[in-house]
Structures are given as C-alpha cells and as structure tokens.
Amino acid sequence: MSQTAPISNQTKRWQEMDAAHHLHPFTTHKDLAAKGARVITHAEGVYLYDSEGNRLIDGMAGLWCVQVGYGREELAQAGYKALKELSYYNNFFQTTNPYVAELSEKLAEVCPAGIDRFFFANSGSEGNDSAVKIIRYFWNLQGKPNKKLFIARKKAYHGVTMVAASLSGLTHMHPQADLPLPGFHHVDCPDWFAEGGDMTPEEYGLKTARSLEEKILELGAENVAAFVAEPIQGAGGLIIPPKGYWEEIQRICRKYDVLLHVDEVICGFGRTGKWFGSDTFGIEPDMINMAKGLSSGYQPIAAVGLGKRVGDAVFNSDNEWSHGFTYSGHPVAAAVALANLELMQKEKLVEKAGGATGSYFQKKLSELADHPLVGQTRGVGLLGAIELVKDKKNRTKFESDLDAGTRCRNHCFSNGLIMRAIGDTMVLSPPLTITEGEMDELFALARKCIDLTAKDLGVA
Ligand SMILES: *Cc1c(COP(=O)(O)O)cnc(C)c1O
Numbered sequence: 001m002s003q004t005a006p007i008s009n010q011t012k013r014w015q016e017m018d019a020a021h022h023l024h025p026f027t028t029h030k031d032l033a034a035k036g037a038r039v040i041t042h043a044e045g046v047y048l049y050d051s052e053g054n055r056l057i058d059g060m061a062g063l064w065c066v067q068v069g070y071g072r073e074e075l076a077q078a079g080y081k082a083l084k085e086l087s088y089y090n091n092f093f094q095t096t097n098p099y100v101a102e103l104s105e106k107l108a109e110v111c112p113a114g115i116d117r118f119f120f121a122n123s124g125s126e127g128n129d130s131a132v133k134i135i136r137y138f139w140n141l142q143g144k145p146n147k148k149l150f151i152a153r154k155k156a157y158h159g160v161t162m163v164a165a166s167l168s169g170l171t172h173m174h175p176q177a178d179l180p181l182p183g184f185h186h187v188d189c190p191d192w193f194a195e196g197g198d199m200t201p202e203e204y205g206l207k208t209a210r211s212l213e214e215k216i217l218e219l220g221a222e223n224v225a226a227f228v229a230e231p232i233q234g235a236g237g238l239i240i241p242p243k244g245y246w247e248e249i250q251r252i253c254r255k256y257d258v259l260l261h262v263d264e265v266i267c268g269f270g271r272t273g274k275w276f277g278s279d280t281f282g283i284e285p286d287m288i289n290m291a292k293g294l295s296s297g298y299q300p301i302a303a304v305g306l307g308k309r310v311g312d313a314v315f316n317s318d319n320e321w322s323h324g325f326t327y328s329g330h331p332v333a334a335a336v337a338l339a340n341l342e343l344m345q346k347e348k349l350v351e352k353a354g355g356a357t358g359s360y361f362q363k364k365l366s367e368l369a370d371h372p373l374v375g376q377t378r379g380v381g382l383l384g385a386i387e388l389v390k391d392k393k394n395r396t397k398f399e400s401d402l403d404a405g406t407r408c409r410n411h412c413f414s415n416g417l418i419m420r421a422i423g424d425t426m427v428l429s430p431p432l433t434i435t436e437g438e439m440d441e442l443f444a445l446a447r448k449c450i451d452l453t454a455k456d457l458g459v460a
Contacts, residue, residue: 011052012036014039039052043058046431057438058431063292064271066297067340067431078336079339098331100330103337104118112275112284112288116308119328120330121303123291127289128289131289133323134306137314148183151187154186155239157230166179170235189236192204193378205242226286228261229262230266234265238385261285262278264289268292269294269350273353274354287307288305301336353382358381371447373454383428385425385428386446388404404424405426408449408453412446417445
C-alpha cells in the first residue's frame, strides 16, 4: 500500500486474513502479501472508499462494468424483492421464472437487430465457453462436422476458462495452463499505435483484417467455424479499429461462411455511445456475448444472444440441448439485470454516453494529448486511452523496465484516482452516470499523475 500514515488494526487484520487464505485474480501473491491489499469497504456513485477512509474516483467503473454507478437503490430493491419471493429455482425441467422471461424480452428489445434468443451464464468466460459449444453444435446440425476451427485475434481478451483463455490472444495467459487448446488460432489485430509503422490507420486496419482471410485460406474455409472478436479490444489496450476494418471482416466472414461471434462484454450496454459496439461499428453479428454492464456488476450474470440462423437451428432441433448451468437465468441476477436495463432506459444513459456525457469525456481526454509524455489519446463514448511514450513523434515506447504505466497507475492510486495501466497505455472507462464536475476532477487528477510520472522518468 502506498499510504504513509499508519494503518488501522482492523485493516491490518483483514490484510492478514486475505494474505493467508485468498487467491486473487491475476496477482503475484508474494508481492501482494508483502504490501497488503487495499480493502474497499463501500462505494457510492462514481466513488470508492477504502477501510482507511480514502476516497477514490473510479475511472474504470470497477472492471468496465458499473454502468449506473454504485449504490443504486433501484437495483438493491429489485434484488431484495427477488431474494424474498424466489431466492432460487432453476430453468431446467420445463420451468422458468418471471424475472428471466422479462429480462429475455428486454434484451431482445435492446440488442442488435436480429439477436433475440438468449442463453444465460454467470460470467463472460462462461458465455464464451457456451458460445463455442453452440457453434460446434450448430455446424454438426448443418451436417458440416469439419467446421470446427476458431479464429480470434492477438491481444484479444475473452476470459479465463480453458476455452475462453484459448480464444484470448494475450499470450501471457497461455503458458501456465499449456494453452491454447488445439483448434484455436489468432490473427493480427488493428493495433496501429503499437504496430502500424508508416501505414495510415486505415491501411493498417485493412491489412490486419485481411490476415483473417489469409488464415481462413490456410486452414481451409471448410474447416473454419467462426471468427470471434470484441468490437473494440478492451483488456488488450483499448484497440479501436479504424474505418473500413469491420466492413472488411464482415465481407470475409460472409464470403467463406464463417460465423461471426462478437464479444460485447465490454462494449455492450452503452459503453461506446450506443447500446452495443456492434451498433457503433455497423456489425451484423450471428451471435454475441454479454456480461459486465448487463447487471452493472451488481450480480454475476452473462448472456449469449443468438441471431436467427444459429437460434433457429438450436430452437428447431428435435434433440435436447445438453448444456446449462445450475444458475442459468438465476432469478435474483435476472431481476437485478432487468432493473439495471430499466434504469439505463429511464435515465437515458446510452443516449447520454453517445451525446453530451460522451462528448465532454472525449473533449477532456483529447486535452491531455498536449502533454510531453502523451503520444496519443483515443476513445469512443465513455472509453478512453492515453499512450505514455518516450518520443511523441515516432511513437517510441519507454524501455519496459521503467514501468511507466505502473508508475502512473500507482500515482493515481495515491492521489485518489483509479486509472488502469495496460503496459504503458492508461485506460479509462467510468460509470455512464459520471457528471461534468466529476469528469473535471478525474481529468485534473489524471494530468497531475501523468506530470508526476514524467518527473519520475526525467521527462520535461
Ligand atoms: C471481462 C471480459 C470477459 C470475461 O468475463 P468474466 O466475467 O471475467 O468471465 C470476456 N470478454 C471480454 C471482452 C471481457 O472484457
């Protein structure tokens, strides 16, 4: 922990219990045990509070998920009501519940055109795992059992289960579990800032889109089941595809009859200024995966949405579909997700992310581009990235052992801001409810922390 003041006995006690018994996601446990975990005890609006009374403005909406902000009464009440009336029952054995039926209809209303049947899971990873099983089943039903290979992209993040991690293209996720599994391939992604060289972003976008076509031809179109991709790559460093990229991808998928499964786990639910990233980029997916913003993180819930082609095949089959979780369509999670979507509609949060809130956020973000340490700012809706570089002109990065991104992130923590570092790319994804005043505070802190990082690195 970066605080200098002595910490309370209660905090110390929680840190000890945690260090002794809790395995954290994506964590080096030795380092964490030495430092002691930050204990977050409550949250309200866009602010988090830790056990030492520090307030942090949450520039990441948790993990890209708290669309409606923290502590909303409407969601708490919906969860409480469902917990009292139907704390649990499953959706196996010809049964449903009112909450999941109503949520399914609501999703059909807000999802991209044609996506109107939903399978529920508990996490984005399970959603992608389920999607892969659906796609394999689909091609078996079509009498094309050879179409089983999956193509995703380098730097993609699709989750951590064996299959979701195999789809993911962040290579540090693979060796510990000997992944990817056989049948999962990765092609280039449109990360122009890091890899585009002298090409224009559009040229580089087309080049990387065509790496999909090359891979399909190499594997044989008759063997390729689906292409899986996020509209904007989130955990890979907020990689925003240029104009023309998604048109070319869709042309290729149609030409070779490769299904397009779009992972909307981050881009869904207003994050890019429309309901889904597919709407923002003109994508017509065969199926989508959603989680995170679906419940604003208030309950664990995910959904795979099927378009007509795949949906009809599964719905009209005479076979029982052999898949489903104990908690698929859990009444409490469904009730909270439904209340979340209703609140987003009532407060016009998607319209605001695509309108006034999003414009103000993008304006404030672009103002950071004049900083000597900032090589580029980029964003869409309420997503933003800030590239920390050694040389602005040539997009030259700092030596990795300087840890520019981590330094900046640590300054943020110490100064009351949560901004994530992905390498030296600083990322923002605040709640959609953030006000102009709160954005002023967020960006003032961001500039201050970039200044402190520049000082550390001896720049300016
Ligand atoms: C977070 C994320 C996932 C995984 O979701 P979990 O709920 O953590 O399993 C999958 N895909 C994308 C694009 C994500 O950002």
